[in-house]
Amino acid sequence: MSQSPTNRPVALSTALGAGVRIGLIGGIIAVSIALIGMLQAFATRDIISSVVSMSQILLLITFFGCAYMAVTRSGSTQPIFALITGALTGLVSSVLVVALVGLGSVVRLGDMFINATDQLYELLTFKQGLVTGSLYLMGLGLATGVAAAVIYRLPSKARQPVVTAIVGVVAFGLLQDLIRVTLSVWEALTPALKFLYKANGLSIAGAVTLFVLIAAISYIRATRGNQIQSGLNGLPPASRKTLRWAFILIGIVIVLLLPVFLGLYLSDVLDFVGLYLLMGLGLNIVVGFAGLLDLGYVAFYAIGAYTVGILTSPEHATGIIHNWWLALPFGVLAAVCAGVILGIPVLKMRGDYLAIVTLGFGEIIRLLALSDFLKPWEGGAQGIQGIPSPDIGPIRFVQQQLTLPLLGKLQFTPSQQFFYLFLGGCLLVIFIATRVKGSRLGRAWMAVREDEDVAQAMGINLVATKLMAFGMGASFGGLAGAIFASKLQSVYPHSFNFLVSINVLCIIIIGGMGSIPGVVVGALALVGLPELLREVGDYRYLFYGGVLVVMMLTRPEGLWPEATRRRELHEEAEPAEAGPALAGGTTVK
Amino acid sequence: MRRFFERTSLTDIVMFVIGGSLVALVIIGSAATLISGKYGSREWFNFIVYGVALGGIYAVIAIGYTMVYGILRMINFAHSEVFMSGPLTAYFLADAWGRSGFLDQNPVLGLLVIFALAMAVSTMVAVLLERIAYRPLRFAPRLVPLITAIGASFFLQYFFRGLYGANIKVYPEMAVLKTNVQLGAYSIQYVQILVIVAAAIMMGGLQLFIQNTRTGKAMRAVSEDKQTAALMGIDVDQIIVITFIIGGALAGAAGVLYALMFKQVGFLMGFIPGIKAFTAAVLGGIGNVPGAMVGGLFLGLAESVGPNLFLDGLGIPAPYQLKDAIAFTMLVLVLIFRPTGILGETLAQKKA
Numbered sequence: 001m002s003q004s005p006t007n008r009p010v011a012l013s014t015a016l017g018a019g020v021r022i023g024l025i026g027g028i029i030a031v032s033i034a035l036i037g038m039l040q041a042f043a044t045r046d047i048i049s050s051v052v053s054m055s056q057i058l059l060l061i062t063f064f065g066c067a068y069m070a071v072t073r074s075g076s077t078q079p080i081f082a083l084i085t086g087a088l089t090g091l092v093s094s095v096l097v098v099a100l101v102g103l104g105s106v107v108r109l110g111d112m113f114i115n116a117t118d119q120l121y122e123l124l125t126f127k128q129g130l131v132t133g134s135l136y137l138m139g140l141g142l143a144t145g146v147a148a149a150v151i152y153r154l155p156s157k158a159r160q161p162v163v164t165a166i167v168g169v170v171a172f173g174l175l176q177d178l179i180r181v182t183l184s185v186w187e188a189l190t191p192a193l194k195f196l197y198k199a200n201g202l203s204i205a206g207a208v209t210l211f212v213l214i215a216a217i218s219y220i221r222a223t224r225g226n227q228i229q230s231g232l233n234g235l236p237p238a239s240r241k242t243l244r245w246a247f248i249l250i251g252i253v254i255v256l257l258l259p260v261f262l263g264l265y266l267s268d269v270l271d272f273v274g275l276y277l278l279m280g281l282g283l284n285i286v287v288g289f290a291g292l293l294d295l296g297y298v299a300f301y302a303i304g305a306y307t308v309g310i311l312t313s314p315e316h317a318t319g320i321i322h323n324w325w326l327a328l329p330f331g332v333l334a335a336v337c338a339g340v341i342l343g344i345p346v347l348k349m350r351g352d353y354l355a356i357v358t359l360g361f362g363e364i365i366r367l368l369a370l371s372d373f374l375k376p377w378e379g380g381a382q383g384i385q386g387i388p389s390p391d392i393g394p395i396r397f398v399q400q401q402l403t404l405p406l407l408g409k410l411q412f413t414p415s416q417q418f419f420y421l422f423l424g425g426c427l428l429v430i431f432i433a434t435r436v437k438g439s440r441l442g443r444a445w446m447a448v449r450e451d452e453d454v455a456q457a458m459g460i461n462l463v464a465t466k467l468m469a470f471g472m473g474a475s476f477g478g479l480a481g482a483i484f485a486s487k488l489q490s491v492y493p494h495s496f497n498f499l500v501s502i503n504v505l506c507i508i509i510i511g512g513m514g515s516i517p518g519v520v521v522g523a524l525a526l527v528g529l530p531e532l533l534r535e536v537g538d539y540r541y542l543f544y545g546g547v548l549v550v551m552m553l554t555r556p557e558g559l560w561p562e563a564t565r566r567r568e569l570h571e572e573a574e575p576a577e578a579g580p581a582l583a584g585g586t587t588v589k
Numbered sequence: 590m591r592r593f594f595e596r597t598s599l600t601d602i603v604m605f606v607i608g609g610s611l612v613a614l615v616i617i618g619s620a621a622t623l624i625s626g627k628y629g630s631r632e633w634f635n636f637i638v639y640g641v642a643l644g645g646i647y648a649v650i651a652i653g654y655t656m657v658y659g660i661l662r663m664i665n666f667a668h669s670e671v672f673m674s675g676p677l678t679a680y681f682l683a684d685a686w687g688r689s690g691f692l693d694q695n696p697v698l699g700l701l702v703i704f705a706l707a708m709a710v711s712t713m714v715a716v717l718l719e720r721i722a723y724r725p726l727r728f729a730p731r732l733v734p735l736i737t738a739i740g741a742s743f744f745l746q747y748f749f750r751g752l753y754g755a756n757i758k759v760y761p762e763m764a765v766l767k768t769n770v771q772l773g774a775y776s777i778q779y780v781q782i783l784v785i786v787a788a789a790i791m792m793g794g795l796q797l798f799i800q801n802t803r804t805g806k807a808m809r810a811v812s813e814d815k816q817t818a819a820l821m822g823i824d825v826d827q828i829i830v831i832t833f834i835i836g837g838a839l840a841g842a843a844g845v846l847y848a849l850m851f852k853q854v855g856f857l858m859g860f861i862p863g864i865k866a867f868t869a870a871v872l873g874g875i876g877n878v879p880g881a882m883v884g885g886l887f888l889g890l891a892e893s894v895g896p897n898l899f900l901d902g903l904g905i906p907a908p909y910q911l912k913d914a915i916a917f918t919m920l921v922l923v924l925i926f927r928p929t930g931i932l933g934e935t936l937a938q939k940k941a
Contacts, residue, residue, distance in 0.1 A: 036751025112681045114754035293732055295739075344603050345921060352664045352735060356867055357924060360917030363864075367914045498860075502743065509736055538755075542747035548740025549722050552733050 015081040018074035019088030026066030026089060027096025030059060034100060034124065036542070037115030041535050043123055046201030047173030053201075054535065055123060057170060059097075063090050063141050067148035082149045090145020091138060097124060098134040105130055160222055165215035172210055173202050178532050182261045255423070259416035267416045269531040271487065274422025275480055277523040279500075280507040281429045281516065282476025287505070288514035289442060290469035291449030293355045295501050296362025299342070300335040300474040302369065302496035304481025307334040309384035309491045324390040328482050335478025336471045343470035347463060362501055369493040383492035387485050389414070390421060418487050425483060429476050433516055436472070445469055446514075499541070503527070506544050510551060512558025521560045608922055618899030628897060634775045636894045642781040642850060644889020645788030649843035650866035651873070651881035652795060653715075653836030659812040659876035660832055661727070666738035667718055668840060669863020670745035673856065674714045675707030675841030676848040677749055680758045682706055683848075687761025696765045708841035714745065715837025719830060750856040757855040760848045784846045791839055792882050799878060804831060812876065861913060865892075868920040874930025883931055892916055 033039060042054035067089040074085045101121050103109065109116035125133020151159055172179065176197055183189045196206035232240070259267040279301060286294045308331040311321045321327045342361050346354050389396070436442045444465045447455035456462050485491050503526070511522025526544065530536045536543065551558070622628075628636075650672055657665040683703050686692040692699040722741045726734045766783065769776040799805035810818040811828045819825050847862060848854050869888045873880025895915045923930065 032748070036748055038751070113752055115751065291732070293735065341607075345607065345924070349924060352658075352662075352731075353871070353924060355735060356664065356864070356871070357921055359864065360868075360920050364914045364917050367911060371911055371914075502739065505736075505739070539747065539751070541743045542751065545740045545742065545744030545747065549737050549744060552729075552737040552740065553722070553725055556729070556733055 011081055015074050015085040018070045019085045020092055022066050022070035023089040023092025026062055026093035030062045030093055030097050031100045035113050035115055038539055039123055040120055045535055048207045049198035049201035049203055060144055063093050063144040064148050066093055067145040071149050071152045079153050082153055086145040086149030087142050090141035094138045094141025098137055161215040161218040164218040165211045168214035169207050169210050181263050259419045264413055267419055271415055271418050271422055273523050273527045274426055275484055276527045277426050278429055278480035279477055279504045280519040280523050281433050282473045283504050284508045284519050286469050286473035288508055289445040294358045295355045296358035297477055297504055298496050298500040299362040299365040300477030301481040302365050303338045304331040304335045304478030305485040305491045307331040308482040308485045309387050312388055313384045313386045315386050324388050324486050331482035332475050332478040335474040339470040339474025340467050343467045347466055366493055366496050383490055385490040387489045390486050510559055512561035515560055515562040518558050518560035608926055615899045622898055638777055638781055640890035640893030642784040644886035645785050646843050646846050647866045647869045647889050648882045648885025649788050649791055649839050651869040651885050653840045654867050655870040655875055655881040656832050656836050663734045667742040669859030670742050671711050671715045671837050672840040672844045673859035675711035676844035676854050678710040679703045679707035680854050683761055693764055704842055704845050707845045708838040711841025712834050712837035715833045719833040746856055757853050760852050780849055784850055787846055865916050868916055872923050872930055880930055
């Protein structure tokens with residue numbers, strides 16, 4: 001764009017137009033966030049103790065994101081126009097929020113919008129009253145907009161460390177519980193923790209230190225990263241091998257000791273991650289490998305859990321097996337049978353129909369479990385109780401005291417012990433899935449996924465291939481259900497609603513369909529993170545839904561896509577070595 | 590004979606065994622109930638009227654699914670939330686008027702305004718959905734828009750939960766609607782008459798619109814072939830927006846009918862009716878507007894009469910708990926035996 005004087009008014013009006021338009025969108029988003037109560041829910045958690053709370057960060061991110069987008073969109077080459085666009089966007093957004101507060105002070109919005117309370121208005125006006133608070137808010141919007149424009153104009157060498165550092169500080173603030181609990185195991189770190197954190201959130205000094213530290217690391221990585229990489233590559237192969245093994249060993253030790261570091265609550269979270277990881281890997285075979293969209297995956301999970309429950313519960317006449325391990329194969333087998341039986345009628349259906357039929361199947365299973373009709377066997381709404389723990393001879397899943405070298409005496413609760421069961425299950429399933437993926441069957445699945453007709457023409461037996469996908473996917477679900485039943489020691493129909501299927505589906509889509517490390521990343525991000533931020537609680541599915549839509553619009557291949565799919569979508573050459581090396585790293589995570 | 594054996598594979602046999610045994614169970618159960626004479630003609634009449642009213646609601650929702658499917662070839666999974674958003678928003682108006690007595694003094698005007706509000710909100714949600722979530726994905730692989738729709742559905746559900754709270758809201762009782770009309774020995778509630786008549790008017794109007802207006806013709810052309818329609822000078826984007834507007838408005842109206850019939854609204858109210866309406870659309874033959882109407886009625890009747898007719902006869906306790914299971918089972922059966930639906934338009938591979 002040339003900057004001749006006649007162009008100026010045009011550039012100015014584009015800058016203003018982009019500012020107002022995107023500012024309005026930002027304002028609507030901010031008002032919606034306020035009205036659905038996210039701000040109030042997040043106000044209790046401070047990122048920087050008594051300076052910035054999570055809800056303020058949320059507002060700032062909205063303003064900042066919109067201003068940044070406006071600056072990018074308007075594409076003005078002159079700094080002054082970028083500044084104008086950014087400032088205007090921030091201002092317009094904040095004015096809409098101010099309008100909400102103003103409207104709220106005149107009309108009783110609370111009658112309709114449950115979250116439009118005085119508390120919300122106080123939050124939005126920083127407890128400064130309507131007029132002063134509004135000025136504060138507009139000033140904040142303006143400043144954020146200007147900041148977005150400035151960051152946009154920075155050279156990328158400076159921009160990247162600054163953005164990384166801001167994200168890092170926020171992450172440290174958000175994950176304060178996790179970091180504190182984990183690091184408090186080592187007493188040597190207590191002073192550092194005390195310096196970083198106050199009772200609620202980061203201390204100011206801590207936040208500044210973190211900011212500088214992360215920015216410095218990021219800067220060094222950006223400028224010197226290649227040197228380190230080439231230094232590593234320059235090592236003789238033998239020592240490179242030892243280095244890699246050393247990392248893997250450290251990883252294994254950390255994973256094995258995880259429940260010890262994490263304590264009771266976080267171990268429970270980890271168990272849930274494991275549970276969803278198992279289901280995710282199973283559904284990944286059906287959806288990711290074979291491309292059959294299954295929305296009723298919860299059915300197999302339920303069948304696994306109920307079979308084990310019916311077979312082992314002492315309250316049942318059928319509870320003839322008293323050892324969980326002996327009942328486990330039956331649970332898995334029942335799930336496989338259900339998978340194949342469901343698979344037969346839907347063999348000829350594609351895409352959308354398949355999705356809706358499997359959804360119906362999942363609901364039928366839940367309705368049957370809930371009904372009075374099958375109450376004598378499945379217990380109706382009361383479910384089945386008294387499912388035994390997976391004891392192996394002397395190893396019993398009860399509260400135990402252990403003495404470990406270096407760490408001293410420890411309480412070892414069942415949830416911490418179940419971690420190892422989940423870990424074992426996940427490793428087994430990951431192993432199977434990885435091996436199958438490269439096999440003849442796995443390649444047949446992918447051929448079916450890409451084009452059914454061509455696959456059939458190439459001599460792939462569609463019936464057998466699809467049924468194998470359903471059966472194997474179901475078996476992992478059944479395994480997850482069996483372990484879940486034992487962990488809870490009971491099964492209820494309410495644990496098996498449609499939301500579970502959606503949860504699992506989200507995991508594999510966010511992670512990257514068909515990618516095994518992707519499933520791990522997805523399970524950690526979607527099951528682990530919301531549990532760490534308990535404020536998210538009610539907004540979990542809002543967040544899931546939004547992430548699904550945004551993901552499909554912007555990055556349909558997922559966070560950690562399969563190498564082939566990534567190459568398909570982004571043509572540029574990728575280092576061939578990166579794939580397997582990274583994949584090795586995730587099992588350690 | 591030999592060729593018959595060559596053509597049918599093991600899976601076909603298994604499918605027919607599953608389907609056949611289900612049909613046999615239905616026949617045996619129905620016969621047992623009818624012989625036992627547990628229900629008199631008055632009960633059956635009530636079941637049928639209830640079924641027709643329910644079916645009318647399903648049919649009106651199903652139109653939204655079937656029209657979008659006809660044009661975009663995707664299940665608009667978030668249509669159930671379009672259905673929910675209208676009546677949930679209009680509840681606040683209905684509640685305020687119910688309290689002040691306005692609704693009982695001017696029932697016609699009051700109801701009309703409530704309908705208008707609900708339809709406006711639902712339409713807005715549907716149009717925004719199309720603009721933000723679906724339009725950028727029009728040429729994406731098939732799974733992508735479907736997953737987007739599922740995501741949008743959850744987003745909307747929990748967005749409205751955040752806005753209006755998670756509690757179930759009770760629509761005001763209107764004295765007029767509660768009274769019964771006597772038809773000889775039988776009686777019908779006014780609500781049911783209102784629902785049936787309103788659904789019939791909407792469906793008839795839509796049918797006229799699609800068959801007789803220029804826009805309707807354009808819609809049919811777009812659903813036949815988008816590229817060719819565009820070559821003929823039809824603005825495909827605009828037609829798609831109109832489709833979403835019609836679907837949204839009908840869903841909003843159906844939502845108010847549902848709220849008047851069942852009195853309760855909440856952020857999760859869309860899920861089950863949404864699935865059933867989709868089932869109705871498939872039953873009638875997806876992409877086919879009269880099919881959606883027939884499918885809706887059929888499903889409504891199956892759901893109201895079915896549990897008493899055949900499940901009762903099989904000696905299943907509390908058969909009403911399984912009425913949703915009936916709907917899903919019927920969906921599976923239809924897709925097995927007649928994937929093109931009752932009024933099946935030729936559903937070539939291109940469409941299915």
